[in-house]
Amino acid sequence: MDQTVSPLFRLHPQARVFRDGGTVAPRAAPAPMRLVARPVRDALPGLLAAFAAGEEFCVHANPEQAQRMPTHGTPGFVTAVTSGTTGAPKRVRRSHGSWIASFRVNAGLFGLRPDDRYAVLGGLEHSLTLYATAEALYLGAGLNVLSGLRPDRQWSGLERASVLYATPAQLRLLCAVGADRTQPGLRLLLVGGGFLDAATRAEAARAFPTARIHAFYGASESSFIALSDESTPDGSVGRPYPGVEISVRDMGSAVAAVNEIGEIWVRSPYLFDGYAGATSPDTVWQDGFLTVGELGRIDAEGHLFLTGRKSRMFTVADRNCLPEEVEALLLGLPGVAEAAVLPRPDTRRGQVPVAFLWGQLAETDRAALEAGARAKLDPLFVPREIRILADWPRLASGKTDLRALEALL
Structure with a gap:
């Protein structure tokens, strides 16, 4: 056990890291931000040292970029990097205490114990992996670091794991290599970083027959917002996570009616403190509530349904098109494993949707795909072109690289 860390900041005697409530031991002067910019296994010692010293730290995949980052020298803070799905990645600063609060909630909800063994699949520069790693260290649990491995080797590395954090994309790759096991x-199994569709949930239930499966909705800025389980209606991301207050508001900031689409605002003890060296026009604070530009609705039973991001919405013949809703319908077509919809300029309608698809598809499937889209979608929102890709562009987090697809338009 590391005797350099005060026992006041340990949940369990085996836990070696983290400052409680965002506080730190007295120090003469704040240290500069620790930059952890190495592969996961090599980064862990630096991560531990930052936690132990109460230093602010940032994990970054690129050492050269990391060295150019401005530092704040603020003790007791984590700086994580957003996925950058639709734009340049942003660095999110949050207190240690904002994560500790959810560590404790999760321990109670899921019965997490020091004798659990976590598994993480991605790089530490991504907030989901960093969060899971920190939670395991805080609880004194074991940790299997499986980043950078092929999916078949990641599958083998799960044999001793009892808790897995994964994105839906990572889960689909795992289930594919474990199709007969x-x-x-x-x-x-805790799933975040994207919507867990019914087909992927069913595959996960087959691959992990004794696991409780919970998907959570959140963002790097907000951490947990909603949590779902097997009783959650199809298409919903669940009800509010413990301690979270969700308010859906119309464009005039009035509370939306039941099932009315509006902007999602959140108040909780898990919110971030701000961006480091960047801003976002979609991220707004108001009276303790935060929005990052996500749109959705809440039904009469309190289930939250996402409809898209304000920044991705575009108009077709003066009608708002939410590409995420079109993508969800396209994913229901046979053979489609990934779908992305982007706008293309059009002289008559202003913009029209173009769909990129990937999966067990061939050019001979195009007519059936077009017919399926026409049967499911409003005529204005039927893609004017469907492109079947041989390879799907992904960010390091496993999410779709929308900027790479935009370059193909």
């Missing part, structure tokens, strides 16, 4: 030792 199961991992009965996994007891808890």
Whole structure:
């Protein structure tokens, strides 16, 4: 056990890291931000040292970029990098205490214990992996670091794991290599970083037959917002996570009616403190509530349904098109594993949707795909072109690289 860390900041005697409530031990002067910019295994010692010293730190995949980052020298803060799905990645600053609060909630919700063994699949520069790693360290649990490995080797690395954090994209790759096998030792699967569709949930239930499966909705800026389970209606991301207050508001900031689409605002103890060296026009604070430009609705039972991002919405013949809704319908077509919809300028309608698809598809499937889209969609929102890709562009986080697809238009 590391004797340099005060026991006041340990949940369990085996836990070696984290400052409680965002506080730190007295120090003469704040240290500069620690830059952790190495592969995961090599980065862990630096991560531990930053936690132990109460230093602000940032994990970055690129050492050269990391060295150019401005530092704040603020003790007790984490700086994580957003995925950058639709724009340049932003660095998000949050207090240690904002994560500690959710560590404790998760421990109670899911019965997390020091004898659990976590598994993480991505790089530490991504907030989901960083969060799961920090939670395991705080609880004193074991940790299997499986980043950078092929999916088949990641599958083998899960044999001793009891808790897995994964994105839907990572989960689909894992389930594909384990199509004829199961991992009965996994007891808890937590899915974030994207919407967990019914087909992927069913595959996960087959691959991990004894695991409780919970998908959560959140963002780097907000952390947990909503949590779902097997009783959640199709298409919903669940009800508010404990301690979270969700308010859906119309464009005039009035509270939206039941099932009325509006902007999602959140108030909770898990919110971030601000961006480091960047801003975002979609991120707004108001009376303790935060929005990052996500749109959605809440039904009469309190289930939250996402409809898209304000920044991705475009108009077709003066009608608002939410590409995420079109993508969700396209994913229901046979053989489609990934779908993305982007706008293309059009002289008659202003803009029209173009769909990129990937999966077990061939050019001979195009007519059936077009017919399926016409049957499911409003005529204005039927893609004017469907492109079937041989390879799907992904960010390091596993999410779709929309900027790479925009370059193909």
